[in-house]
Amino acid sequence: MNNHGGKMKILAVDDNRTNLHILQVFLNRLGHEVVLAENGVEAVERFAAEQPDLILLDIMMPIMDGFEAARRIKAMNQERWTPVIFLSALNREENLVEGLDAGADDYLAKPINFIVLEAKLRSMQRSLALQQTSGDALERIRAISNSVLDAIVTLDESGTVIAGNRASERIFGWSTTELVGCNIDLLLPEPQASEHDSFLQRHLGGDNALGANREVIAQRRDGQRFPATLGVTEATLDNQRILVGVIRDISQQKAAEQKLRENARLLQAYYDQTQNEQQLAAQLMEMQLHRAGLKDPRLHYMVIPAASFSGDIIAAARSNHRFYALLADATGHGLTAAISMLPVLTLFYRMAKLDFPVRDIIGELNQQLKESMPVGRFVAATLLCLDEERRHGEIWIGGTPEAFLFDRWGRCTRSFPSANLPLGILPSDEINCTPVELNWEPESQLILCSDGLLEATDATGRQFGSAGISAAAANIAPAQRFQQIESALARHLAGALAADDMSLMVIDCL
Incomplete structure (x- = not known):
């Protein structure tokens, strides 16, 4: 390993600089040397230049x-094992299989659990230390044994x-002096030891019973059995047929394979x-999200979620002649953001039913959010209540984009700006809860x-924007306006x- 005192040189690869910085700080705190790359091309270049001991590699x-x-690095690195741990938010089975096929040695889902990461690093470090010890031993043997x-x-022949x-x-633990003159069955466990003479005679008779480059079980002097590979060649010396067996102890290789299987x-x-866990969470979210109010014909x-779970929610309910609607957007993406919405949904439906x-x-x-959410987590929201008999309503917007009122001809007659902070940042007595009429x-x-x-x-970097909504809504009958905006976005x-x-x-105001 390219390290001293048991520490490693680690190549960290992620296109998100914040993630890279967090990884660098964490790995430096553990005492490792860190090399950074922001995409796959840089990762291959840094690997060739720095020869790291281990790679933490983002997928997307x-x-x-x-x-x-990973494939290119593994192709460049035939002589030395460099573990690759994939870091990714992708956790479908096909992603896991593709990662293993590409040469990954382990996998860690995002967001990273740093306790798990530290444990994996220690495991890989032990394997690398074992590999280094084996390599050093082999170098000494080469020097001593030509x-x-x-x-x-x-x-x-006997x-x-x-x-x-x-x-x-x-x-084997036997000195050469002790081995010479003994039968080869001394190096074999039972029942192979008792059967070896017949195998040998069959081989000498032309049956090639022993074969070549096959896996066998051998036995050391102390009786310990170990896996080995055996290759047999035949030669003639002084008119005498001799057999030359080349035996390789593959205990460490088998242990490494077992470790990889265990890791897998x-x-x-x-x-x-x-x-x-995600299936259970999905069922719970499904029960909370799909209420009867969302089937309102108006x-x-x-x-459209960016991950498996959406941090955006839409809720609607009726109370007498009033119609309530909520569009909310929690901090972040995925399951964490979706869970943040559960207290919001519960309170909204209970209070709307009671005509608050x-x-x-x-x-x-x-x-509720201020008391239950961690610091830095909040929910942007638009909440409205429409009295359809009086054609009068109230709307409050905090952190979400402005809302628009379009007339029957598709003209924007009024917009409602986002004039308040998102929910959960300040105490309720410090925010303006007054809606716009x-x-x-x-x-x-x-x-x-x-x-x-x-x-x-889009592909050119141009945003859809409020102009995209206005353009899609213009000169379109109200009944087709939602589908027109949806198609324009697609x-x-x-x-x-x-x-x-x-x-x-899109809410119809009759």
Whole structure:
């Protein structure tokens, strides 16, 4: 290993500089030397230049992804084992299989559990130390035994040992003096020892019973059995047929293979556990998200998650002649963001059912999030209540993009800016819970969306923006307006994956 005192040189590869910085600080704290790369091409170049002991490799990167980088590094590194640990938010079975096929030795899902990472590093460090010890021993043997790596034992036709090299002494524990004159069955366990003479005679008779380059079980002087590979060649010396056996102790190789199998088993178990947990979480979220209010005929909506779970939620409910709607966007993506929404949904549906005013609902939501969310976590939200008999409503926006009121001809007659902080940042007595009032003409529509929709970029980097909504809504009948915006967004993305959770809500105001 390229290290002193048991520490390693580690190549960390991630296209996110924040992730790289966190990894660098963590690894430096453990005493390791860290080499950084921001994509697959840089990773291959840094590997060739720095020859690290271990690689922490992200999968999803620009220019060259982690799979291709791993394949190229493994192709460059035939003589020395350099462990590759994949770091990725992708946790589907096909990603795991592709990673192992690309040469990965281990896998760690994002967000990184640094306790697990430290344990994996220690495990790899022990394996590398074992590899280094083995390599150093082999170098000494080469120097002492004229570059001979394996045990070489020479037999006569009766199976009697006539010569052995120093490697045979090291491997079997018998000195050459003790071995010469003894039958080769001394180096074999039962039942192979009792059967060896018949195998030998069959081989000499032309049956090639012993074969070449095959795995066998050998036995040391102390009776310990170990796996080995055996290659047999035949020669004639002084008109006497002799057999030369080359024996290689593969105990460490087998132990390494077993370790890899164990790592793969643990990795599979970890993956299965994660899948089960995500399925349970998905069922819980499904029960919370899909309420009857979302089937209201005057509501049209879509939610496109950037990960397995969406940090955006849409909720709707009716109380007497009032219609309540909520569009919320939690910090982050995936399961963590989705879980943040559970108290929001519970409070919204309970208070909407009891016909609470917008001011009170905002205050309760904010206080609940302030008391339960960690620092740095918050929820941007748009909440509205429409009295359809009076054609009068209230809307409160905190952190989410502005909302729009379109008339029957698709003209934006009013916009409602985001004038408040997201929920969960300040105590409720320090925020403005007062909503903005609104009125509308028949066949109007309110349009709400998350910032992920406005910031969705096409292949040229151009954002969809509020201009994309206005262009899609213009001169379109209210009944077709939601589908027109949805189609315009799909054309804008042109099949590209969402970089952030995207949500859209169109509400008919009769």
